[in-house]
Amino acid sequence: MTPSQVATTGFLLHPSSALHDTGPGHPEHPGRLRALADSVGREIAALGGRVVVDVPVEVDLSELRLVHTADHLAAIEAASQRARAEARLVALDPDTVVSAASLEAALGAVGAAWAAAGAVARGDRRNAFVATRPPGHHASSGRAMGFCLFNTVALTARWLQERGLAERVLVVDWDVHHGNGTQDVFWEDPSVHLLSLHQAPHWPGTGRPSEIGAGAGEGATHNVEVAAGADWTTYGPSFERALDEAFEASRPDFVLVSAGYDALAADPLGGLCLGPADFHRMTEMVLQRSSKGGESRLVAMLEGGYDPPGTGSAVAMTIRALAGVVPVDSTLPADEG
Ligand SMILES: [Zn+2]
Numbered sequence: 001m002t003p004s005q006v007a008t009t010g011f012l013l014h015p016s017s018a019l020h021d022t023g024p025g026h027p028e029h030p031g032r033l034r035a036l037a038d039s040v041g042r043e044i045a046a047l048g049g050r051v052v053v054d055v056p057v058e059v060d061l062s063e064l065r066l067v068h069t070a071d072h073l074a075a076i077e078a079a080s081q082r083a084r085a086e087a088r089l090v091a092l093d094p095d096t097v098v099s100a101a102s103l104e105a106a107l108g109a110v111g112a113a114w115a116a117a118g119a120v121a122r123g124d125r126r127n128a129f130v131a132t133r134p135p136g137h138h139a140s141s142g143r144a145m146g147f148c149l150f151n152t153v154a155l156t157a158r159w160l161q162e163r164g165l166a167e168r169v170l171v172v173d174w175d176v177h178h179g180n181g182t183q184d185v186f187w188e189d190p191s192v193h194l195l196s197l198h199q200a201p202h203w204p205g206t207g208r209p210s211e212i213g214a215g216a217g218e219g220a221t222h223n224v225e226v227a228a229g230a231d232w233t234t235y236g237p238s239f240e241r242a243l244d245e246a247f248e249a250s251r252p253d254f255v256l257v258s259a260g261y262d263a264l265a266a267d268p269l270g271g272l273c274l275g276p277a278d279f280h281r282m283t284e285m286v287l288q289r290s291s292k293g294g295e296s297r298l299v300a301m302l303e304g305g306y307d308p309p310g311t312g313s314a315v316a317m318t319i320r321a322l323a324g325v326v327p328v329d330s331t332l333p334a335d336e337g
Helices: 015-019 031-046 061-066 070-086 102-122 152-162 180-185 232-250 276-290 308-322
Strands: 009-012 051-053 127-130 169-173 192-199 221-226 254-259 298-302
Touching (some): 009 308, 015 031, 061 070, 070 102, 102 254, 127 308, 152 169, 152 180, 152 192, 169 232, 221 232
Parallel strands (some): 169 254, 254 298
């Protein structure tokens, strides 16, 4: 590993992400990643070596016991097998669909996240972005929900801890929906803090500020509600204040971002009004607070985001910030970045 490689941002996809079929008209479809790969591909070329594409690791289903119950893993495996055997989609609930390749895709998402987290923890990469599907933050230990089969961000926090690569983890969830699955997993755990900013009232209906965790985990869950229609002028100060509080409370040695892009103004599943360049600012704010002695250990992973062109632009902005490059967007004031 040369010094120039260490100063790079990792970018990870998984080929199986494209094979997870949710059926016609479903907002969480493979085209999301095609648009993203186009935007980010152009970005990687423009950033000339600052961002490199990395390879996921193989993950065995049994390794997901770090977070998930044996019953849940068996249920997802059985649904995927049934979808294959009967050549049809299997609905776990009205939103959450499993196809023949869904188990492989969901495992691939975890393998990409673990490869990214390992590379950052070892110092081989300064940070990383993982662009896979299905998303994960609504899945709890024992239940799939809201397009999510396995909770990739929770599994990554636990994997880092189990490997001795991190002790205290902060998950920053800026998806427009509450990260209810992640909250459930770490509800009584003081070693993994969750900060979720989300539209309220909105699906799934959880994430009130009064939900702060319980037992030893009391105070490790941080929920911030944002009213529909909010743009950067209200969202930005809330985000910054909440970050300060969550970093102060958690003092993390590793930061994971549940990076959803459904808070963009054009998103069909959200009612907030952020623009792509706002995600550059948010990423910078998280990076600044993650930095210890000039080093920050951060992996961001894709959650929601259902306007594919907007998601592609905003992910490109996130990656620019991760790579330490100023945004190229006329909507951002000249004194920023
Ligand atoms: Zn969402």
